[in-house]
Amino acid sequence: MANLKEIRNRISSVSSTMQITSAMKMVSAAKLKKAQDAITAMRPYSDKLTELLQSLSATLDEDAGSKFAEQREINNVLIVSITSNRGLCGAFNSNIIKQTQHLISNVYAGKKVSVLAIGKKANDAFAKKGIVIGNQSAIYDDLTFNSVADIAEMLMGKFTRGEFDKIEIVYNKFKNAATQEVMTEQFLPIVPIQGEADNNSDYIFEPSKLEIVEELIPKSLKTQLYKGIRDSFASEHGARMTAMHKATDNATELRDQLKLTYNKARQAAITNEILEIVGGAEALNN
Numbered sequence: 001m002a003n004l005k006e007i008r009n010r011i012s013s014v015s016s017t018m019q020i021t022s023a024m025k026m027v028s029a030a031k032l033k034k035a036q037d038a039i040t041a042m043r044p045y046s047d048k049l050t051e052l053l054q055s056l057s058a059t060l061d062e063d064a065g066s067k068f069a070e071q072r073e074i075n076n077v078l079i080v081s082i083t084s085n086r087g088l089c090g091a092f093n094s095n096i097i098k099q100t101q102h103l104i105s106n107v108y109a110g111k112k113v114s115v116l117a118i119g120k121k122a123n124d125a126f127a128k129k130g131i132v133i134g135n136q137s138a139i140y141d142d143l144t145f146n147s148v149a150d151i152a153e154m155l156m157g158k159f160t161r162g163e164f165d166k167i168e169i170v171y172n173k174f175k176n177a178a179t180q181e182v183m184t185e186q187f188l189p190i191v192p193i194q195g196e197a198d199n200n201s202d203y204i205f206e207p208s209k210l211e212i213v214e215e216l217i218p219k220s221l222k223t224q225l226y227k228g229i230r231d232s233f234a235s236e237h238g239a240r241m242t243a244m245h246k247a248t249d250n251a252t253e254l255r256d257q258l259k260l261t262y263n264k265a266r267q268a269a270i271t272n273e274i275l276e277i278v279g280g281a282e283a284l285n286n
Contacts, residue, residue, distance in 0.1 A: 004269065007262040011255060018251035024088065025244035028237045032177060035234035039174055039227070046227050049220055067160055068217055069190045077108045078133070078164040080155070080187065081126070082171035082229055083119030084236040085137050092172060092239035093121040095182050099170050100126070103184070114164070116155070118229065143233060145226050152222040159188040171228040172235035178242050180235040187224065190217065 081100045083093045100122070104113045114133045117123035123135040136151055158164050167187040172180040 004262065004265055007258060007265060011258045011262065014251050014255045014258060018248055018255060021244045021247040021251060025241055025248060028241035028244060032234065032237035032241055035230070035237050036174070039230045039234045042227060042230060046223050049216070049223055052216070068156065068188060068221070071189055072162075072165045074108075074165045075111060076164045076166075077103075077111050077113045078116060078155070078158065078167045079103055079113060080116045080118060080167065080169045080225070080228075081122040082169065082232045083117070083121035083125075084232070085120040085140055087121065088243060089236055089240035090243040092180065092236055093119075095180075096170055096172060097122065097125045099182050099184060103168065103170070104131075116151075118151075119232075139229065140233070143229065145222070148226040148229055149222045152225045153218075155187065155225070156218065156221060164188075169225065169228050171232040172239075174231045174234040174238060177238040180239055183228070183231075185224070185228065187221065190221070 079100055081096055083096050087093065100115065104115075113131060115122065115126045115131050116134050116136065117126065117132050118136045118139060120135075120137045123132055123137060126132050127135075139147055139151070155167055159167055166189070169183075169185045169187050171183055171185075173183045175181060
């Protein structure tokens with residue numbers, strides 16, 4: 001059994017760790033509220049934009065927006081892997097890295113696959129393989145639609161110039177603080193729109209449906225990427241809050257066990273000292 005000093009040091013160490021994890025949990029909870037409000041407020045706009053685009057596109061010729069819908073033989077693939085800049089958030093980052101690796105090794109085996117890292121964890125995981133074409137980790141310093149739009153425009157430019165035949169996004173979709181779903185979405189070429197036009201929608205189009213669609217497609221792509229990063233940002237804080245909550249509970253349980261062990265060891269030491277004193281007194285009397 002460890003001596004009393006060692007146990008006291010371990011109790012002190014675990015207590016300090018518990019204070020850190022508890023503080024990190026509260027910080028993440030505060031950040032989660034803001035991030036959750038942002039993605040919750042954005043989703044209705046994103047869904048309505050997609051609905052309007054589908055309604056318009058269904059009434060147009062198939063070549064409308066062909067610049068971003070061009071289907072080519074897939075030889076060069078770009079995966080936009082969205083992780084966080086920091087760890088201590090459970091399996092949040094590892095799930096994205098595993099899914100990205102699955103796409104590279106299985107889905108696009110034999111193809112030339114590159115990775116655009118959004119987040120330091122994705123960059124650290126794939127940079128050593130020499131497939132990272134860029135690291136956009138600084139996006140979290142100023143997460144706005146305009147900053148994400150610049151990345152989306154860069155991606156659209158690479159696709160239209162033929163540098164990549166397909167671009168996919170891998171990110172964590174936020175459901176609640178304890179649940180995140182790994183998503184793989186096709187960014188480019190745009191997914192062919194199915195269905196018929198909604199003739200019941202009372203829309204007045206100005207200047208024309210075709211011009212509106214040509215304007216909406218780039219905006220919809222920028223919104224898709226922004227929503228993915230926003231989802232990931234909220235998921236990160238939810239995952240970290242959950243991980244720190246579990247870590248705090250585990251630290252509390254370990255501290256209680258150590259205190260019990262300490263008390264037992266202290267009681268045993270006191271008992272031994274009493275026995276030694278009694279034994280010495282009896283020896284003197286005899």
